[in-house]
Amino acid sequence: MTIKDIAKETGYSLGTVSRVLNNHPNVSEKARKAIMEVVDKHGFILNVSAKNLKQSQSENIIIVVKGTFNELFPVMVQRIQMFFRETRYTLITEYVDEESDEVTRAREVCLEKRAIGLIVLGGNKENFVKGFDRIHIPTVLVTNYAKDWGFDNLSSVATNDLEGAKKAVEYLLKMGHRSIALVGGTTGSDTSDERRIGWEEAQKKYGLKPEEFGPEEKGRYSFEAGYKAMDKILKSGKKITAVFALADVMAIGAVSAISDAGLKVPDDISVVGYDGIPMGAYFCPKLTTVKQSIDKICDRSCEILVDCLENEGTSRHEYIPFDLDLRQSVKEI
Amino acid sequence: MTIKDIAKETGYSLGTVSRVLNNHPNVSEKARKAIMEVVDKHGFILNVSAKNLKQSQSENIIIVVKGTFNELFPVMVQRIQMFFRETRYTLITEYVDEESDEVTRAREVCLEKRAIGLIVLGGNKENFVKGFDRIHIPTVLVTNYAKDWGFDNLSSVATNDLEGAKKAVEYLLKMGHRSIALVGGTTGSDTSDERRIGWEEAQKKYGLKPEEFGPEEKGRYSFEAGYKAMDKILKSGKKITAVFALADVMAIGAVSAISDAGLKVPDDISVVGYDGIPMGAYFCPKLTTVKQSIDKICDRSCEILVDCLENEGTSRHEYIPFDLDLRQSVKEI
């Protein structure tokens, strides 16, 4: 079943059928009705391949997800998919490893799928600076702030990670803590770098000197890494009263390690996380955390992309507000 | 850049270039080399639209996800995407609401995208029986067992939910519990029906009569619903010593409610979950649960689909083994 068949059946020509199907003007109401009737009757669907071929472009949007360990990403991908559900765009997801160059891969996939838009989850500046000048379609970087990276087809939507972390650590300081361990972060991740700086700045602001900062233990964002990092700190014998974890999943892992060591949260050690995953509110103790508005971040990202695609909107860079969610895992001392 | 350009530049004809690009026989090694060289030099990529148009079929595989509340699904979708990453197939994800007819929607999307394969996460029998006879491409239903549904283009991969639940509840009974509440389940979900039956059968096996079964409280698979359901049971005043939650997220919600009620797990109430989400191992107390092999379920599903697609494999129905993961949330009484 092709538009030719529809044409034959309605008595109209190919051109008219095509115009109707694409909502073009200059079609009589009568023709439109007659044609749509037959289209509906047969459940006819346009052949996208033929259309794309003719127009030499697709309606594909690529989502590149960097790193499969971040537990937030699957939910974000889902949210983005939901956003585009009723649109004419087709979303194609591509996962790249933590260590690979997401920009180079993104370019390949965009070329291959002849994409018209790109969304990147979890990219880092280095790769963008190196290779993004070869990507020319509207792009939104989610979870990073790319204002100063110098690309005018690149937008970004993120939480202000530095401020979020700073606020969290300031809260711990306000509650009397002066030995605040840092758990988490991988080299090459801008996000964790920012959060780490927030941790530093808060301590400085409260008059601590770098040598007085709490111990640090790196790790990727996972329960297991949080557990291990905390375990290491505990076994090091360094005295701490609080922990700032760069992700909720790490915070939960850390609490688990503290608990296994026979200590209690928040009585012996206070813990603050980052992200605001739903689970945190049901954890025991309920996790105090920096809550990112994941849904809003995703929605804004999509809105901006659509605007760039359809209204020739210019690229934008936005911070989405966060909340410090005070719950039960911090004690005043 | 089209194959025409490649032809011109190499001096060979369109046909030869096409043959090289598609690994067809009857091409001299010399021609193959010369052509590939130019292809690589320009980073030429075949126009999939043209190819699909000509062959009047795509290489699209649709994943239909039913219900956006199941926290397992995003991870499963990701796993499936990873499986197909380096293949020629393009995955397209479609989310449908809990209440809608996933089969009808699946059919629409398959038609629209001219898909050659279909994967359904979380469908239920009723809709399949009603509408699946209109879908003719190889399909794999994940998380349900569809052997007796009578479709020969439908495969399925699942955990034996009845047995899993039964084993979990038997364990509670073995530990001395005789009043075991059931938390969770939505009407119309085959999966939760099966798990519920397992709960019943185990109790029967231990000589309990239906009127002696613990209280039940329905709810969808979420932290919040688990919390609310547990809260309701607690407030009902019914005496229970254990809870079987139909999903780990509900179990965690339930523990949270128990904890908020001033009770302790497992000292006052024992809890068993279902699923084996990573989080369970880091929860306090560590959650005893029926661990499904999510990764294996996904991988087998993909393997079966590929086999049906490429080797004309026949449809199959498989149960993937589960494990009862004994941790800390159950006490012997």
Place this chain on the structure above:
DNA sequence: TTGTAGGCGTTATCAC
């Protein structure tokens, strides 16, 4: 307002 025809990039069927 409607019809006609050319071409988008590829594959497949011939003939050579």
Place this chain on the structure above:
DNA sequence: GTGATAACGCCTACAA
């Protein structure tokens, strides 16, 4: 082993 050539289904000038 290779080269022409005719589709595949659609869109879009352009003509009527």
